[in-house]
Amino acid sequence: MIYVVFVEPESPGNIGFLARTMKNFGLTNLVLINPCELKNESYYQAMHARDVVSNCEIYETLEEFLEKANISTAVATTGNAGGSYNISKIAVTPETLSDSINYGGNICLIFGREGNGLSNQEIALCDVIVSIPTHEEYQIMNVTHAAAIIFYELFKKEKSYPVDTLEPASAQEKKSLTAIMDEIIVKLGYPEHKTKNAQLVFDRIIQRAFITGREAHTLKGTLRRINLRTKEK
Structure with missing residues (x-):
């Protein structure tokens, strides 16, 4: 007590x-x-x-x-x-x-x-x-x-929060996000050094952030649609 x-x-x-x-x-x-x-x-x-x-x-x-x-x-x-x-x-x-x-x-x-x-x-x-x-x-x-x-x-030693639905995104899920964004950035027609910088920044943001698997799935779908609608420069 x-x-x-x-x-x-x-x-x-x-x-x-x-x-x-x-x-x-x-x-x-x-x-x-x-x-x-x-x-x-x-x-x-x-x-x-x-x-x-x-x-x-x-x-x-x-x-x-x-x-x-x-x-x-x-x-x-x-x-x-x-x-x-x-x-x-x-x-x-x-x-x-x-x-x-x-x-x-x-x-x-x-x-x-x-x-x-x-x-x-x-x-x-x-x-x-x-x-x-x-x-x-x-x-x-x-x-x-x-x-x-x-x-x-x-x-805080006693309290546990329900995290069943908050499964973090796997390394593979994060990697697929950065792969799609890499394609989008290439299509934007930046100079090579700016392309690499933009890709690196996005990768760092994704790796640093806490993203759930569900969020990664939703974001991946959005990036795919952007990728499809973005024309090659």
């Missing part, structure tokens, strides 16, 4: 935004540590995730929650991974976290205050620190934006 823990949220709206982000990625267990008052704004901003706000658990301290919830892995989030000599653990990226975390027990993802994040004491209670690489000019992200990135990295 994955818990999302928001420590001392200062804005009722951000609680709603976080709940909404959680539900986007199939997470429903919201825990608030010594939060501000839950107001209508929390439910309004949650939109279709109002149930996540309604069912949230509230604790006075992070220590109390970690003890009662039988957490196997506590993950702290921070925007100041590098350069803080007070942080005793090495921060990992969300992708690394997703690859290495053990989903067997109770996991909690802990997000800090909007103003100054988690304290060093709170971070010390955690097993792992995760940080999102950002530009040096503005390194600190909004808590819900950071949460969305972390949730996505965890969720």
